[in-house]
Amino acid sequence: MKISATRADKLATVVFQFSAWLSVVVLAGIFTLLLYNGFKAFDRIRPQEFFLGYTWNPSGYSAPHYGVLSLLGSTLLVTCGAMVIAIPLGIGTAAYLSESAPPRVYQILKPVIELFAGIPSVALGFIGITILSPVLAHVFGLSNGLIALNGAILLALMALPTIITVSEDAIRAVPKTFREASFAVGATRETTLWRVTLPAAMSGIITAVMLGFGRALGETMTVLMATGNALAFPGGFFEPVRTMTAAIAIELGETAQHTTHYYALFAVGALLFAISLLVNILSETIARRFRYSQS
Amino acid sequence: MILSLLISNKIEIQHLDLFYGAKQALKSVSLSIPEKSVVALIGPSGCGKSTLLRSINRMHDLDPKVRLDGEILLDGHNILHGNTNLNKLRRRVGMVFQKPNPFPKSIYDNVAYGLEVNGIHDKTRIRAAVEESIRESYLWDEVKNDLDKPALDLSGGQQQRLCIARAIAVEPEVILMDEPCSALDPISTAKIEALILRLKERFTIVIVTHNMQQAQRVADFTAFMYLGELIEFGRTSAIFEQPNQELTRNYVSGHFG
Ligand SMILES: Nc1ncnc2c1ncn2[C@@H]1O[C@H](COP(=O)(O)OP(=O)(O)OP(=O)(O)O)[C@@H](O)[C@H]1O
Ligand SMILES: [Mg+2]
Numbered sequence: 001m002k003i004s005a006t007r008a009d010k011l012a013t014v015v016f017q018f019s020a021w022l023s024v025v026v027l028a029g030i031f032t033l034l035l036y037n038g039f040k041a042f043d044r045i046r047p048q049e050f051f052l053g054y055t056w057n058p059s060g061y062s063a064p065h066y067g068v069l070s071l072l073g074s075t076l077l078v079t080c081g082a083m084v085i086a087i088p089l090g091i092g093t094a095a096y097l098s099e100s101a102p103p104r105v106y107q108i109l110k111p112v113i114e115l116f117a118g119i120p121s122v123a124l125g126f127i128g129i130t131i132l133s134p135v136l137a138h139v140f141g142l143s144n145g146l147i148a149l150n151g152a153i154l155l156a157l158m159a160l161p162t163i164i165t166v167s168e169d170a171i172r173a174v175p176k177t178f179r180e181a182s183f184a185v186g187a188t189r190e191t192t193l194w195r196v197t198l199p200a201a202m203s204g205i206i207t208a209v210m211l212g213f214g215r216a217l218g219e220t221m222t223v224l225m226a227t228g229n230a231l232a233f234p235g236g237f238f239e240p241v242r243t244m245t246a247a248i249a250i251e252l253g254e255t256a257q258h259t260t261h262y263y264a265l266f267a268v269g270a271l272l273f274a275i276s277l278l279v280n281i282l283s284e285t286i287a288r289r290f291r292y293s294q295s
Numbered sequence: 296m297i298l299s300l301l302i303s304n305k306i307e308i309q310h311l312d313l314f315y316g317a318k319q320a321l322k323s324v325s326l327s328i329p330e331k332s333v334v335a336l337i338g339p340s341g342c343g344k345s346t347l348l349r350s351i352n353r354m355h356d357l358d359p360k361v362r363l364d365g366e367i368l369l370d371g372h373n374i375l376h377g378n379t380n381l382n383k384l385r386r387r388v389g390m391v392f393q394k395p396n397p398f399p400k401s402i403y404d405n406v407a408y409g410l411e412v413n414g415i416h417d418k419t420r421i422r423a424a425v426e427e428s429i430r431e432s433y434l435w436d437e438v439k440n441d442l443d444k445p446a447l448d449l450s451g452g453q454q455q456r457l458c459i460a461r462a463i464a465v466e467p468e469v470i471l472m473d474e475p476c477s478a479l480d481p482i483s484t485a486k487i488e489a490l491i492l493r494l495k496e497r498f499t500i501v502i503v504t505h506n507m508q509q510a511q512r513v514a515d516f517t518a519f520m521y522l523g524e525l526i527e528f529g530r531t532s533a534i535f536e537q538p539n540q541e542l543t544r545n546y547v548s549g550h551f552g
Contacts (some may be wrong), residue, residue, distance in 0.1 A: 010374065024359065177392055177396035181390075181397075181398065183354070185413070185461065186385045186409065187408075188410075188412070196398055200399050
C-alpha cells in the first residue's frame with residue numbers, strides 16, 4: 001500500500017519533532033549531570049575557595065587547592081587570544097572570497113578552507129609541538145615554546161574555517177540591490193563593504209564568531225598538547241597554561257571516583273558549560289538586534 | 296537630427312553594443328538625451344531597457360561577463376573610456392531601482408550616506424542637505440519626526456521616495472529610474488510622477504516604464520526598443536500618436552508585449 005503524501009508528511013514531522021526534543025533532553029541531561037555532580041564538590045570545598053581561588057593543585061602535599069581561577073584565566077586567555085586572531089582574519093577572508101576573489105582563486109581556496117575544518121585536533125597539536133612552538137621560542141627568545149600564544153594560534157586556525165564559511169554565507173546573502181544602491185551614489189568598493197555589506201550581514205557574522213568561539217572554548221586536545229600544562233595563574237601569552245578542558249581531560253582519568261577532586265572536575269565542567277551557554281545567549285541577543293532591520 | 300540642433304544634449308549614446316557573454320543584448324543603439332528632459336524607455340520585456348539604462352552609470356562593471364562597445368558621451372566626454380572615475384561618474388548619474396532598496400539603516404542615514412561617502416563630513420551641511428532632499432522628494436511631512444527610525448519600516452511608496460531623496464542628495468546631473476513605480480500602488484505612483492515632473496527642472500531623467508499612460512504623463516521624449524534595438528525615438532506625443540514604424544504602432548496600441 002502506498003503511503004499518502006499527508007501521511008508521510010505527518011510521519012516526517014513526528015520524527016523531526018522527536019529528534020529536536022531529543023537533543024533538548026540530552027542537553028538538559030548533560031547539564032543536570034554536570035550540575036548534580038558539580039554541586040557535590042561544594043560539600044567539601046568552600047564556594048569562595050573554588051570561585052575565587054587562584055591555585056589549582058588537587059594533589060598538594062600539605063593541603064589540596066581547588067581554585068578555578070587559574071584554569072578559567074587560562075581558558076579565557078587562550079580562547080580570547082584565538083578570537084583576536086581569528087575574527088579579523090576570518091571576516092576579512094570571507095569578505096575577500098565573496099566580494100573580490102577571482103573565480104579561479106575561489107575554486108582553489110574554498111575547498112582548501114573546508115578541508116582545513118576536517119584536520120583532527122590531535123594533528124594540529126602535533127604541529128603545535130613540533131613546528132609552531134620552536135618557531136615561537138626562537139622568535140621571542142624563550143626557552144620553551146609551549147605557551148598560551150601557541151595554543152591561541154592553533155585554536156585560531158581551528159576556528160577559522162567555521163568563521164570564514166558562515167560569514168561568507170552571511171555576506172553572500174546580503175541582497176545585491178544594497179550594494180548597487182551604494183555604488184549608485186558613488187561609493188567605492190571598500191566603503192560599500194564596510195558601511196553597507198558587512199553591517200547588513202552582521203547578524204550572520206555574529207553567529208559565525210560565536211560558533212568559532214564555541215569551537216575554541218571547548219577544544220581540548222590541541223591546548224592540552226600545545227600549551228605546556230602549567231598549573232599556575234597565567235602570566236600572559238608567553239607563559240605555559242592549563243585550560244579547563246585540559247585539566248578535565250588530564251585529571252579525570254587519574255582521579256578516584258567520588259573524591260573531592262572528582263567532583264571538583266565536574267564543577268569545572270559545569271562552569272565551562274555555563275560559559276558557553278552564556279556566550280550563546282548573549283550573541284543570539286545581539287544577533288537578533290541586528291536582524292531587526294533585515295526584511 | 297533637428298532636435299540636437301535646438302537643444303543641447305546631456306547624453307549621447309552612439310552605436311552601443313552590449314554583450315552578456317556571447318549573448319548580444321544591445322545592438323548598435325544610438326540615442327540623444329536632451330538636458331533637463333524626461334526620456335522614457337519602453338518596449339516589451341527583455342528588449343534591453345534595463346541593460347541600456349545601467350550602461351549610463353556603468354553598473355555593468357560589477358558583472359565581469361559584460362562587454363560594451365560604442366560610446367556614451369556625458370557632456371561630450373566618453374564615459375566608457377577606461378580611465379573614467381566610476382565613483383565620480385555615479386555621483387553625477389544617480390539611480391533609482393525597480394524595487395525600493397533603502398539600506399537597513401535609519402531614514403536619516405540613508406540620505407546622509409551618499410554625502411558621507413563623497414567626502415562631506417560637516418554635520419550641519421549634511422543635516423541641511425538631508426532635510427532638503429527629503430522635502431524635495433515630498434516625504435518630509437511624513438517622516439520628519441521619525442528620522443532615526445529604520446527606513447525599512449516605511450511603506451513601499453515612502454521607501455521609493457526615500458530612495459529618490461538618497462539619489463538627489465548628492466546633487467547628480469542625471470537620474471536613471473528603472474520602473475520606479477512597478478512595485479507601488481496607484482496613489483504612491485501618482486506622487487512619484489508628480490515628483491518626476493518637478494525634478495526635471497533640475498535633472499535630466501531617464502525612466503524605464505511598462506506603463507504607457509505613465510510614459511505619456513511624464514516623458515518629453517520616448518524611445519521604443521525591441522529585441523536589443525532602438526526602433527524609434529522622438530517626442531512622446533509623436534511616438535504615441537503618429538509613430539513612423541509599424542512595430543511601434545503595434546506596441547503602443549497594445550497589440551503585443
Ligand atoms: N545579468 C545578465 N546576464 C545575462 N543575460 C542578461 C542579464 N541581464 C539581462 N540579460 C538578458 O538581456 C536581455 C535584456 O534584458 P533587460 O533586463 O535589459 O530587459 P528589459 O527590457 O529591462 O526587460 P524587463 O522589462 O522585463 O525589465 C534579456 O534577454 C535578458 O535575458
Ligand atoms: Mg528591466
